Amino acid sequence: MNYLFPVFLKLEHLNTLVVGGGNVGEEKLSAILRNSPKAKVTVVATYFKEEVVELAKKHTTVTLEERSFEYDDLEGKQVVILATDNRALHEEIKAETSQRGILTNVADTPDLCDFYLGSVVQKGDLKIGISTNGKSPTLAKRIREYLEEALPDEIQELMDGLTAFRNQLKGDFAVKVKELNALTQKVMKSKKVQ
Numbered sequence: 001m002n003y004l005f006p007v008f009l010k011l012e013h014l015n016t017l018v019v020g021g022g023n024v025g026e027e028k029l030s031a032i033l034r035n036s037p038k039a040k041v042t043v044v045a046t047y048f049k050e051e052v053v054e055l056a057k058k059h060t061t062v063t064l065e066e067r068s069f070e071y072d073d074l075e076g077k078q079v080v081i082l083a084t085d086n087r088a089l090h091e092e093i094k095a096e097t098s099q100r101g102i103l104t105n106v107a108d109t110p111d112l113c114d115f116y117l118g119s120v121v122q123k124g125d126l127k128i129g130i131s132t133n134g135k136s137p138t139l140a141k142r143i144r145e146y147l148e149e150a151l152p153d154e155i156q157e158l159m160d161g162l163t164a165f166r167n168q169l170k171g172d173f174a175v176k177v178k179e180l181n182a183l184t185q186k187v188m189k190s191k192k193v194q
């Protein structure tokens with residue numbers, strides 16, 4: 001059983017700290033920005049990979065601080081991702097973020113994580129998050145690739161059409177739900193994924 005509770009965060013409303021600007025830091029920062037290009041992110045690291053510097057240039061809401069982590073970096077942060085090569089440092093920071101109630105992901109260390117990053121399928125407004133409960137990130141990646149291939153690009157038109165239909169529906173909530181259910185059932189039958 002997977003007891004993780006999935007949510008879709010509005011990272012532009014929150015302050016995120018990434019500690020580490022190497023390979024893993026880059027992976028996590030690009031995962032954030034691929035999903036939330038306007039996310040407010042501070043990255044603190046003693047050195048930055050070129051790709052991280054390039055990402056920060058493209059996203060004005062990303063700030064890079066080239067120095068060692070300091071506890072003051074946690075001030076005002078709601079989300080923290082630890083991606084250095086120093087496990088002892090991760091454990092120390094995690095103890096402090098737990099005290100302060102800051103949601104923390106420790107890359108590649110499931111035991112220390114409050115949340116995991118998921119594999120993400122994106123087709124326009126449709127977003128599907130995939131979790132294997134930490135069992136196999138590689139399988140999550142393969143399922144993402146499978147769904148990306150299987151879902152038709154026209155799914156955006158379908159969503160736009162449904163929004164328009166939803167907006168012009170009259171009647172109370174129960175009537176709208178009934179009509180939307182009836183229509184989407186028909187659509188799913190006719191557009192059945194191959």
Ligand SMILES: C[C@@]1(CC(=O)O)C2=NC(=C\c3[nH]c(c(CCC(=O)O)c3CC(=O)O)Cc3[nH]c(c(CC(=O)O)c3CCC(=O)O)/C=C3\N/C(=C\2)[C@@H](CCC(=O)O)[C@]3(C)CC(=O)O)/[C@H]1CCC(=O)O
Pocket residue numbers: 027028031105106107108109110113115116117118119120130131132133134135136137138139140141144
């Ligand atoms: C989904 C994705 C999101 C992202 O990171 O953006 C993600 N890992 C991705 C890829 C990936 N990561 C690793 C490989 C190498 C092969 C392999 O090990 O499978 C590959 C595959 C590749 O890169 O091809 C190494 C790895 N990862 C973790 C461990 C530790 C452990 O398992 O104990 C180790 C071993 C490290 C070592 O050997 O030392 C742990 C976690 N990785 C998670 C997320 C969380 C669980 C998600 C879930 O429930 O599925 C969790 C628990 C915590 C977290 O990091 O949030 C992203 C796919 C993006 C995509 O392409 O769609």
Ligand SMILES: NC(=O)c1ccc[n+]([C@@H]2O[C@H](COP(=O)([O-])OP(=O)(O)OC[C@H]3O[C@@H](n4cnc5c(N)ncnc54)[C@H](O)[C@@H]3O)[C@@H](O)[C@H]2O)c1
Pocket residue numbers: 019020021022023024025044045046047048049067068069083084085086089108
């Ligand atoms: N590279 C991978 O894909 C991969 C895969 C599996 C596991 N790992 C493990 O993940 C860890 C990180 O790997 P990596 O390749 O990203 O390492 P890396 O050397 O590329 O990056 C480490 C980053 O941590 C920063 N850092 C270290 N101490 C710091 C401190 N006190 N304050 C601020 N920043 C600090 C460095 O400046 C650097 O930006 C390693 O332990 C590695 O074994 C990496």
